[in-house]
Amino acid sequence: xxxxxxxxxxxxQLDARIxxxxxxxxxxxxxxxxxxxxxxxxxxxxxVKQQHQQLTITARDQELRLKSQEEKMRRLEADLYSGRIxxxxxxxxxxxxxxxxxxxxxxxxxxxxxLWEQIETTEVGIKELEEELNELDSLYHKHVEQYLExxxxxxxxxxxxxxxxxxxxxxxxxxxxxxxxxxxxxxGGVAVALVENKTCKVCHTTLTDYTYKRLENESxxxxxxxCGRLLFDPLLR
Ligand SMILES: [Zn+2]
Numbered sequence: 001x002x003x004x005x006x007x008x009x010x011x012x013q014l015d016a017r018i019x020x021x022x023x024x025x026x027x028x029x030x031x032x033x034x035x036x037x038x039x040x041x042x043x044x045x046x047x048v049k050q051q052h053q054q055l056t057i058t059a060r061d062q063e064l065r066l067k068s069q070e071e072k073m074r075r076l077e078a079d080l081y082s083g084r085i086x087x088x089x090x091x092x093x094x095x096x097x098x099x100x101x102x103x104x105x106x107x108x109x110x111x112x113x114x115l116w117e118q119i120e121t122t123e124v125g126i127k128e129l130e131e132e133l134n135e136l137d138s139l140y141h142k143h144v145e146q147y148l149e150x151x152x153x154x155x156x157x158x159x160x161x162x163x164x165x166x167x168x169x170x171x172x173x174x175x176x177x178x179x180x181x182x183x184x185x186x187x188g189g190v191a192v193a194l195v196e197n198k199t200c201k202v203c204h205t206t207l208t209d210y211t212y213k214r215l216e217n218e219s220x221x222x223x224x225x226x227c228g229r230l231l232f233d234p235l236l237r
Contacts (some may be wrong), residue, residue, distance in 0.1 A: 193229035
């Protein structure tokens, strides 16, 4: 068996650990989805606040109109009861006008009530959205804090493992490392197969006597006849 098979097998185990950590790092949730929710919530709040502002302006406007309408009505009523107008037709016309104004005022009153109700509803909405936003914001910050902590720990661990790999690779013949890496690429990251009872433990094929003899006696890299992986029998020297 090749003198570096034990080290190549170690390298494969280390590579598997590195791959696992890289996968975990990649799978970490940076909180992007939460941040989008937060943005949406903020935009919703902004829209309701604008709506509230618009309704308030409209209500104030309506109040002013209502006031001037009432003043006009009072002036006409004063006229009506002043005794200055005696012509019954004219009096009747005046009464009509007052009635008309009263009806318009009642309608404006109703409209104002509706506006106030809407203002109240938007105020409740603003309060709810602000609470939701605060909650989301605090959750998001907690999440990001945790994410950075996990990320930092994984990166530190990866750095240690990568240094270990560098040291390990330095101890193996470069041609053997090259062969290992090429096979890794081709065979899904598993270039070395353990041999147990003369059987390849990856593809479960029993080695021929010829191959096993070579593994026992030769110092080159011997591969499984079936899956092409480098064979490593821990019981051999
Ligand atoms: Zn095999």
